[in-house]
Every structure is written in structure tokens, then in C-alpha cells.
Amino acid sequence: MNKVYSHIESITGNVISVRAENIAYGELAEVSSRYGSSLAETIRLDGDMVFLQVFAGGRGVSTGDEVRFLGHPMQVSFSDNLLGRIFNGAGAPRDGGPSLADNLITIGGPSVNPYKRIIPREMIRTGIPMIDVFNTLVKSQKLPIFSVSGEPYNQLLARIAMQAEVDLIVLGGMGLKYDDYLFFRDTLEEGGSLAKTIMFVHTAADPVVECLQVPDLALAVAEKFALRGKNVLVLLTDMTNFADALKEISITQEQVPSNRGYPGDLYSQLAARYEKAVDFADAGSITTLAVTTMPGDDVTHPIPDNTGYITEGQFYLHGGRIEPFGSLSRLKQMVNGKTRDDHRAIMDGMVKLFAAYRDTLEKKSMGFQMTAWDRKLLKYGELFESSMMDLSVNIPLEKALDEGWRILAACFEPRETGLRSDLIQKFWPARSAGSEAARA
Amino acid sequence: MIQKQGQVVAVNGNMVSVRFDGDVAMNEVAYIHSNEKRLKSEVIRIRGDEAQVQVYEMTKGLRIGDSVEFSGEMLSVELGPGLLGQIYDGLQNPLPEIAEKKGFFLESGVYLQALSKTQKWAFTPAAKVGDALKRGDSLGSVPERHFLHQIMLPFDFYGSWKLVEIAAAGDYAIDDTIAVVEDSRGNRKNVSMTFSWPVKRAIDCYAERLKPAQPMVTKTRIIDTFFPVAKGGTYCIPGPFGAGKTVLQQVTSRYADVDIVIIAACGERAGEVVETLKEFPEITDPRTGRSLIERTIIICNTSSMPVASREASVYTAVTLAEYYRQMGLDVLLLADSTSRWAQAMREMSGRLEEIPGEEAFPAYLESVIAAFYERAGIVRLADGRKGSVTIGGTVSPAGGNFEEPVTQATLKVVGAFHGLSRERSDARKYPAIHPLDSWSKYPGIMPADVVRYAHAFLERSAEVGAMMKVVGEEGTSLDDYVLYLKGEFLDAVYLQQNSFDPVDASVSPGRQKAMFRIALEILGAALQLKDKDDARSWFYEVRQAFLDLNGSAEGSDLYASSLAKIKAALAERKPEYDAEARRALARLE
Numbered sequence A: 001m002n003k004v005y006s007h008i009e010s011i012t013g014n015v016i017s018v019r020a021e022n023i024a025y026g027e028l029a030e031v032s033s034r035y036g037s038s039l040a041e042t043i044r045l046d047g048d049m050v051f052l053q054v055f056a057g058g059r060g061v062s063t064g065d066e067v068r069f070l071g072h073p074m075q076v077s078f079s080d081n082l083l084g085r086i087f088n089g090a091g092a093p094r095d096g097g098p099s100l101a102d103n104l105i106t107i108g109g110p111s112v113n114p115y116k117r118i119i120p121r122e123m124i125r126t127g128i129p130m131i132d133v134f135n136t137l138v139k140s141q142k143l144p145i146f147s148v149s150g151e152p153y154n155q156l157l158a159r160i161a162m163q164a165e166v167d168l169i170v171l172g173g174m175g176l177k178y179d180d181y182l183f184f185r186d187t188l189e190e191g192g193s194l195a196k197t198i199m200f201v202h203t204a205a206d207p208v209v210e211c212l213q214v215p216d217l218a219l220a221v222a223e224k225f226a227l228r229g230k231n232v233l234v235l236l237t238d239m240t241n242f243a244d245a246l247k248e249i250s251i252t253q254e255q256v257p258s259n260r261g262y263p264g265d266l267y268s269q270l271a272a273r274y275e276k277a278v279d280f281a282d283a284g285s286i287t288t289l290a291v292t293t294m295p296g297d298d299v300t301h302p303i304p305d306n307t308g309y310i311t312e313g314q315f316y317l318h319g320g321r322i323e324p325f326g327s328l329s330r331l332k333q334m335v336n337g338k339t340r341d342d343h344r345a346i347m348d349g350m351v352k353l354f355a356a357y358r359d360t361l362e363k364k365s366m367g368f369q370m371t372a373w374d375r376k377l378l379k380y381g382e383l384f385e386s387s388m389m390d391l392s393v394n395i396p397l398e399k400a401l402d403e404g405w406r407i408l409a410a411c412f413e414p415r416e417t418g419l420r421s422d423l424i425q426k427f428w429p430a431r432s433a434g435s436e437a438a439r440a
Numbered sequence B: 001m002i003q004k005q006g007q008v009v010a011v012n013g014n015m016v017s018v019r020f021d022g023d024v025a026m027n028e029v030a031y032i033h034s035n036e037k038r039l040k041s042e043v044i045r046i047r048g049d050e051a052q053v054q055v056y057e058m059t060k061g062l063r064i065g066d067s068v069e070f071s072g073e074m075l076s077v078e079l080g081p082g083l084l085g086q087i088y089d090g091l092q093n094p095l096p097e098i099a100e101k102k103g104f105f106l107e108s109g110v111y112l113q114a115l116s117k118t119q120k121w122a123f124t125p126a127a128k129v130g131d132a133l134k135r136g137d138s139l140g141s142v143p144e145r146h147f148l149h150q151i152m153l154p155f156d157f158y159g160s161w162k163l164v165e166i167a168a169a170g171d172y173a174i175d176d177t178i179a180v181v182e183d184s185r186g187n188r189k190n191v192s193m194t195f196s197w198p199v200k201r202a203i204d205c206y207a208e209r210l211k212p213a214q215p216m217v218t219k220t221r222i223i224d225t226f227f228p229v230a231k232g233g234t235y236c237i238p239g240p241f242g243a244g245k246t247v248l249q250q251v252t253s254r255y256a257d258v259d260i261v262i263i264a265a266c267g268e269r270a271g272e273v274v275e276t277l278k279e280f281p282e283i284t285d286p287r288t289g290r291s292l293i294e295r296t297i298i299i300c301n302t303s304s305m306p307v308a309s310r311e312a313s314v315y316t317a318v319t320l321a322e323y324y325r326q327m328g329l330d331v332l333l334l335a336d337s338t339s340r341w342a343q344a345m346r347e348m349s350g351r352l353e354e355i356p357g358e359e360a361f362p363a364y365l366e367s368v369i370a371a372f373y374e375r376a377g378i379v380r381l382a383d384g385r386k387g388s389v390t391i392g393g394t395v396s397p398a399g400g401n402f403e404e405p406v407t408q409a410t411l412k413v414v415g416a417f418h419g420l421s422r423e424r425s426d427a428r429k430y431p432a433i434h435p436l437d438s439w440s441k442y443p444g445i446m447p448a449d450v451v452r453y454a455h456a457f458l459e460r461s462a463e464v465g466a467m468m469k470v471v472g473e474e475g476t477s478l479d480d481y482v483l484y485l486k487g488e489f490l491d492a493v494y495l496q497q498n499s500f501d502p503v504d505a506s507v508s509p510g511r512q513k514a515m516f517r518i519a520l521e522i523l524g525a526a527l528q529l530k531d532k533d534d535a536r537s538w539f540y541e542v543r544q545a546f547l548d549l550n551g552s553a554e555g556s557d558l559y560a561s562s563l564a565k566i567k568a569a570l571a572e573r574k575p576e577y578d579a580e581a582r583r584a585l586a587r588l589e
């Protein structure tokens, strides 16, 4: 039924054109060349010219190759059979399993009516004090980890995925190193989470156009599960590769770049994906954790910059730790008022003191004299770093709060902490050096 | 006008080329028929027999040859009673009704009536048969929420009219004819309670535009005292991500001393609008004793909604603002973020392959921004009443750097600049408006010379602070150090304000004056302080008392005791005032 075209008019980068009629904008085609066949998507119509972006790239495509239109846009199969499976950016299996073709759904669907959203209200526990105490993750939040290459961001992502109480994990890998892909697969397998995980993985060796499909595939599937009442955690790593793929493609299409080569619609493109995070009024939810590696550790680079304007905060992973400064969960106040009555006070109080510690460090490095107060701060800072910031610490929120009081009591007198006296009375550890000093 | 037809000849993203016969107007609305849907679009370029339209929807599924119907109308909004409390998308589709009909998602091609056709309004006529009328003149009114909604002669009824019939007092739906008017040649026209107006044309039925001179009180101290906004004025809030633009606008939308607030959520997060639309119905407006949502209209075109309607959304919002201004009301329009609107223009300009300007923004960026802010203003209406539209827009500069086209173009046209700084928001000094970079050209609630006097302390304190970073505390004189502490003090107790504290969140002008005077008594005083440690601990003590004061309601025990504490601490240090300080204090009596 679908007509086959056997003359390609032009090939520029990954884009080919054929003369064809009655083709829908966004329609898929299959391009068969001697290197195998690839999907291609209609990205422009001009009279009877149809421009297609070839997923596998334009390399090796000949003007005599065949183009067969499929009569539908990009789709993905949606069913419980997806669980435990691994696919590539074209939606084909990469785990040797059977390809799935039942119950196809279109990807990149419309956005949720804001009126149908609800105010986020549930905490996601991670066992990481820097998150649970200081920048609480909230169900339906969209949050990137800002980092640089070399930092253990994928380890952090995998760890949160393993510990978060969610029904389902959808991993979207973009430009993933093969080792990292294996790392995710093995970690999830060892942790027993593979059976509730679906992976769409584009590796660094795969064609760049497929990279662009990954978030849409992952989010389309996640959305359907969420509508079925599941709480889904979507992991996207690394969104910088996604943005770079956008850049590469827009430049080969001779679009005028806006900022350092990135297309003018970078913000809208990223927002279309991140805004899929949602809590449905009477169904499930999507929480999105992403990785954004910052080129040159520069937060003003267009990718982290545009991301920061879209997401609900960010975790700043630096030197193997989540930094209290630069990290922000914008939704934390929606949940941290109803955890434990000392949660907010500990969060604010400890960070303020940590800021004072950083100032003291600076003073020290400049050779200024250390006062008694400075020495207390130095002790405090070291304890804070080892028992709160170190990523190997894995304790529930309540334990972490107790630990916070213990650290404060080990370093300060109650009134030096600036904490409210009713909280001090309730939570200040009874037998400690600090409180004895206070009594003396 | 006869309806024109056309056919799709090219599709590129949300820009579609259409071949047509006959005449097509620039900015005319066209509908593309595709897959049993009607997709709304706007003509943005005409060349020969081809028009380029920007489609307000996703264009997936369009085909060459799809038929196009030109409406003959420019993109317009419906005006009439029932707008207040509504939540619309950028094209004035009511989102709650769409949710009811279509469920979770915003499917393309769904357009619903902006105003209820069945709801009845209690009309009271005011004009009399025989009256001479001009466009914008009131025919009568209906109560809408807290206001008397004026039913006006539609704004496109140019020329002079005579009233020949007017409905008796009673209940009418918006489409019912409530008056008949006749022009000089005897042509008669029916008038109902609703009419439409093209969003990209400013409503201009007023006698005179006045100079914005009266403050629009926001109840945020740093704004009202230091960087005031006038009714009918314009201001912008640029700042890097997370600096607090949205929170500042949310606070303003709650407490601003205006009749009506229009919130344009333009290309930002859906979640933020959800907070407003779920919370506002629950909050009581102290001015009226009714729920806050009743004085609010939300135009919500968030970042994942179609880009072209994002571009339209700010115009939809400002047109609704102008409409209520015509009733003699003070309207505040808050747009978050104007950068997203500018980016929508940039995307379209790119598709049109226009020659790009800086950062690929179109060359006309500046003039378009200027024209938008020009729609603010305070006007004297034909009947002598005054109405105003105040516009406040956030700007989201790339990399947080204000040297970029949208910030710069905006700064050229606004009357006040509230620049948020990363440094201040990182230090949790909210609202993070930078006190040294920001400015306002409007008169505020305090005498300007006293404000300048206080501001000088901030400047000198910052200078000492910078110097101290180099030479250390040791190398700074006691006098300089006290100056430094005074600036920090004013910052902590007056510039910073806790938006989440029930008392501190909104401070009336009267209370601002009282607090400002107390702060000045401390700033202006020469104090007996022994050394730096003594100075520091004295200022910390007074600061703590002042913060307690800020958080306590007038008349409460804490209020009285904190005030007494401050006075006592001050008296202890035998304050002396020079002539300048005495003059400033006297000005605040």
C-alpha cells in the first residue's frame, strides 16, 4: 500500500529529500541502503519535496536508494512487555529480545493541561542527607544534576533510582559511554530493579539523530504508565549530549544559531521534555532526574543555563559531593514542613554555619588569625563534610536529622547555633561536650 | 467579508506556507483543516499569492494540499463580563473547560468560548435614549464579582452615535441586545454586552494619557521605599534562574494595591501557575474581603505549550488589562517571562529566514518590546475618571548577564528596574533586588531626598565592605567599620523581607514609614561605640530586635517590647544627630 520511492533528490548531512505526494508532516519512512535500513522522519514539506532526517545518518546513502513511507509518525510499543527490556534510540531492541509492535503509541504528544496538575506534596526518600535534609526531592519534580565529566553523576543517578520508592524506572541514555550503559544495566540487575526498569539507550557510537528520540521515547512510555496510576522515575543522562545533538543537526540544516552555536529554540526543546514531569490528579506521576554535564564547569553555558530556567532546582555535584551551595530543590518547602518539626530549622541552621565555615576557610587561606569561634567552625565544617556530604553516607531522613544535632552539639553551645529554643530543648543531645560546656 | 480559501504548500515546524486567491490581510487569523481538526494560525508574511502563517498548534500530520480558511479577522479577544477569575491559555481558551471536555491533555484544534453564553448578568442602564455616544462610552453596568462592570459602546464603533433603544434593567446573557445605536447617516447597529478587539492593537478610547505619578503600592519595602513603581508605569525584573523573579511576582500579585491583577505565565513552568490557581481561591483579599481569585485573571501559556500562542499570550493579557482600565480601574499586568516571549519571536523570525540581529533575535526586537510596554499608562477617560495599566515583566537573561538584547531593550523603555542578583539570592537575601544596581524614575511613598540619604549609607557601606576584603577588619577604622555595619543593618532589617511570614510578607505604606523612621534614627546617629566588637554586638542586638518587630503585628506584645528594646539600646549609646540627619528625620514626622 505504501509507495516506494527510488530516487533521492538531495543528501545534506543527515537530511535527504525525495519527491512524493500526500505525505504528512512528521511521517516516518524507511530508507534502505546497502548498509542496511534506517528510519527517517519527515521534517519539512515544500511542494512535492519531502525532507527526511535519516536516523542512521546520511553517510553512505545513495541517490538510488529506496524510501518507503510508513504512514505514521514515530511510535513506540506500550505494554507490560517493556519491563526489563532495553532498546535503542530508534526503538529497536538492543538486548537481543524480540521487537515489540503491539499497542503502538505516538511519541512527543501534547502537553498536560495545567489545570489538571496538582500541587506536589510527597517527598521521595533517597537516603542521601544532602538531598533528604537539605534539598528534598519531591514526587513529580524535574531536577538535573549539574556536574562535569569525571564526576560520579551516573553512580548518583543509579543510587537514587535503586533507593527511591517508585513503581517503575525509565532510563533514557544519550551519548552514553558503553561502559556506563553496562554499569546501569549491571547495577539495576544486581539491585533487583531491572524487572521494573525500561531502558532506551543511545550510546556514543550510535547515530546522532537517534539521540534526539531518546527522551521522547522514554517520556511517552513513562506518561502512559503514569496514566495507569504508576509512579515513574525517569532518568535522563546526559542531557548535554541531547542538546549537542540538537546543535549539530540545526547547524547542518543551516539554521541561524542564537548562542554559542545552539539553536534559538533550545529552551523550548528542553522544556518540552522536562515539563512532562507531572503529578496527575487521580493517576500516577512522573519524576525526572537528569544529568547535565557543564562544559568547562561553567553554569552560564547555554545548556545548564537554559536547563536551570526550566527545572525545579538542581543538584550541584562537585568533587564527588553534592554541594550545599548551588544546589536547590525549589519544591522542598512543599514537603519539609510535614516531615519532622526540626527539619527546616536544621536545614537552614546547618547551612548557615557551613557558610560561615567556608568564610573561615578563606580567611585561613589568606593567613588571617583564627579566633576561638573560627576553630569551632573548622571542626564543624569537617564533621559536616564527613557525616553529611560524603556520598557513602546512607541513612534515613530522621537519622540524618539526629546526626545533625549530634554534630552541632559536638561543636557549639546551643545559643551559638541560632536555632529556636523550643527545638533546642526538644532535640539537643543530652550528654555531649557542647551542652556540658554550656552548663558549666 | 467573503471568506477566503487557500491550500498548504509547505510546512516547516510551526510555519506553514499557504497559496491563496484574492486578498489576505496581514495578521489575519486562518484555520488549517487537517485530519478533521481546525488548527488556528496567524498570517505573518504575504508574498505574491503565498502567505506564511504561524500555527498556534503542533503541526504534525499536516499535508500539502490541506485546505485553509481565512477568517478575515485579526487575532482577537472577547471582552465582556465574566473575565475575572478565569484561567485562559494564550489564545483565551478557558483551561478548566478544556480539562472538563478533553481530560488531561491539551489536544490541538480545541477552541472554546472565552465567556459563558448562558450566564445571566443583572444589567442596569445608565445611558438614555437620545444620548450622543462615542466608542467606549458607558451604556450601563452589571455587577461582576466586586466591581461594577461597565457595558461600553464597542471600541470599534468609530464616529458619533445616538442611542435609540436601551434595555430595561434586568437579567441578560452577554449576546442579548441591550442597546441600539444609530450613526449620523441613520445606520443602526445592535449592541450586546460583549465584543471583540484585536490583541495587537492598543485600546485607545480615552481623553488623555497622564503622567504616572501616584505610587502603585506593592507592600514590598525595597520596592515601595527605594525603587517605587507608579500606577500606569512600567518596570522589569531581570535576574538569573532561581534568583526569585517568580516568587517576587507572586507576592506582588497577592498584595499589590490595585483593583485587578492579570498574571501572564508566558513560557515558564506549569507547576508555578498551578500554585497560583489552586491557592488564590483560598486566600482572602484584605481589600475586598473576597477571594483573591476574584480580582485575578490568569493567562497561562507555559513552556511546553505551543510557542506561537506564547507570543500571543502577552498581547491577550494586556488587552484584557486595557479593557478593565476603560472602566476606571487600576490594573496590574505581571508577565513572567518576557524573555520567553522574545524567544518565541526569535523562533519565528528564524523560520522566516529574516536577517538576524544580536543573538539571533530579530532586528525589530527593540521596537516590539517598546510597543508592548507603551501599552501601560494612566489615562483620563471621557467621563473624567482615571484608569491605569501597570506592567511588570520579568526578564530571564542568558547566563544571568544583563548585557543581552532583551534586558537591554527592556531597560530602555521601563520606568523602574529591579535587578535581581545571584550573589544576593545565594546569600538568601530576599527579595534579591540589588540595592545599588536597581533604579526607579517614579516618585514613591517617601520623600525622595530622605530615600537618597538612606541609600547613601548602602553605597558607602558597600565601599567599606569591598575595602575590608583586601585589608581585613584589622586595617579598617572604627568609623568606617560602623558605616559598614549601618549599611548591613539597613539591608537586613529593611531591604530584606520574609515573603513567607504572615506579618512581614506585606507591609503597608504607613508601617513602612514608621519602620523607615526608626531605621533612620539608627543610621543617622553618631553613636558611642567602644571598639569594633562592641559595635558589632550592638548592631546585632538591635538587628535582632528589629527583625522581631518586623515579624510582629502592630499592637501585639512583641511589637511593643521589640520597639522598646530598640529605643533603649539606642538611648544607651547617646545618639547625636547632625543637621542632615535631623532634616531627614523631620521630613518623616
Ligand SMILES: Nc1ncnc2c1ncn2[C@@H]1O[C@H](COP(=O)(O)OP(=O)(O)OP(=O)(O)O)[C@@H](O)[C@H]1O
Residues within 6 Å of the ligand: A308, A309, A310, A329, A330, A331, B239, B240, B241, B242, B243, B244, B245, B246, B247, B248, B268, B396, B430, B431, B497, B498, B499, B500
Ligand atoms: N522571597 C523569597 N523568600 C524565600 N525564598 C525565596 C524567595 N524568592 C525566591 N526564593 C527561593 O528561590 C527559589 C527560586 O525562586 P523563583 O522561582 O522565584 O526564581 P526565578 O528567578 O523565577 O527563577 P527562574 O528564572 O528559573 O524561573 C524559590 O523556589 C525559593 O526557594
Ligand SMILES: [Mg+2]
Residues within 6 Å of the ligand: B245, B246, B247, B268, B336
Ligand atoms: Mg521564575
